[in-house]
Amino acid sequence: MSLITNEPVERNEVENFLDDLRFLAEWREANQDDWGAVLFPSDCYSRFSIHAMDASTAADAVRRIGGKWDKKTDFKGQYMVFTGKLGTCKVDVWVSREQVCTPVVVGKKTIKRPETTYIDVEVDDVEYECGSLMSAAAKLDLAKLEALAS
Numbered sequence: 829m830s831l832i833t834n835e836p837v838e839r840n841e842v843e844n845f846l847d848d849l850r851f852l853a854e855w856r857e858a859n860q861d862d863w864g865a866v867l868f869p870s871d872c873y874s875r876f877s878i879h880a881m882d883a884s885t886a887a888d889a890v891r892r893i894g895g896k897w898d899k900k901t902d903f904k905g906q907y908m909v910f911t912g913k914l915g916t917c918k919v920d921v922w923v924s925r926e927q928v929c930t931p932v933v934v935g936k937k938t939i940k941r942p943e944t945t946y947i948d949v950e951v952d953d954v955e956y957e958c959g960s961l962m963s964a965a966a967k968l969d970l971a972k973l974e975a976l977a978s
Contacts, residue, residue, distance in 0.1 A: 875918040886910065886923040887961050893919060899958070901925060910961060929956035 880886035897912040937953040
């Protein structure tokens, strides 16, 4: 119930999950000494995802969580995924590859069109140079500042 309007408030999945974690922590504290069983985590909620709209937001999430992070591409290379830890939970920070990496044309490649056998299409062969997330965020922030100044 809302304290202001006394109306029911819709809760989202994240809020419900956080409430469940708080309840579980309180329950464990109250029951850990006088009970013969052991409570331990399973894999059902050991990984969380943060989907960032741009490199700045992704870098901010990584900074706020801190620690060591691994970087990889995922979903056919469309996203960069930075994996770190928050306590014992894994956290993935997802951001579009174009936000972090620079496309570089390394040549041309020929693609055969499956609907025909006689038409081949030549397209750029693009690879992505993916540097530091913090560097990409700094470039994005600088571009935003320059746009505001002009």
